[in-house]
Amino acid sequence: MNLIYLVIAMALVTYIPRMLPMVLLQNVKLPAYVKAFMKLIPYAALGALIFPGALTSAGPDHMGAAIIGSSLAILLAWLGTNLILVVAGGIAGSLLVNLFF
């Protein structure tokens, strides 16, 4: 039973940062600099999310699998492959390395 309270507390601190800007920033005109800042947030966030986190994404002892899987994903994405295949390729690359090494 106690763990449920913990889950609810975690849910609240997750929802609040999602909800506040969404509700408060409607129909607000922002200055050009802030607009440009927000336009760049996705690229910045994706960069920071990918690296170095990807290195440990296959577990602490499987860095080779993570590097090969990520490289394959980068290659496929660079070639303009469909997003689903990029994800599948990443998993497959990392699985192959785990199987054979």
Next chain:
Amino acid sequence: MSNSFSNKENFMRGVKAAVPIAVGYIPIAIAFGLLAKSAGVPSYVSALMSFLIYAGASQFIGVNLIVLGASWWEIVITTFILNLRHFLMTATIAQMLEEKASTKWRFLLAFGITDETFSVTSFQNEKILSRYYSFGLNTVAFASWNFGTWIGLFFADGFPDLLKSSMGIALYAMFIGLLVPQIKKYRPALVVSSLAVIINCLYTWLPLTGNLSSGWGIILATVVSAAIGAKFCALEETE
């Protein structure tokens, strides 16, 4: 203002755009279910985590901390820090969303903002972001996350370790698949994302930050690199 599609068409556009997210979410959510089960967390608690918290990294770290016997404060504060980046993301989505999206809609759509739904939403092709597009996208992503969690919880014993560890890469492959095409066609995307990688690496590997959470590194790298990039971008666009 709205785009040229009907509400139903927008919803279906969102559903379609969510398919790659679902492909990435299901293996990760399965992995979460497996981990929580093997850590001895009761299944109903893990299922409730995916339903109410709905944030991958926080759930994994939450389970880890529960197992380590961390205090509740520590767990809740870590979750909070880890998810502060969503503050930036929803602030961005809030600006893109059509005017017809009422406050009620915004309360609902905000719950569905994750790294992945945010990235896909911000790169959608229409000038105006339809609330139905967001709703379709968020619903499929949320459903797949919960579905994967249940699979992981129910079939925990049947999964070989090899497959488990290989699935961890799914989310990163999706981030890569979202970012790389943008880098190819928009130069500031390359500059800003590289800058964010460098800052995050410095944060992670330099012994400056002690044992602060990796959530801070992501927030710091995102804010600083976007702020630097915006200095040059804002100039370009007013010309």
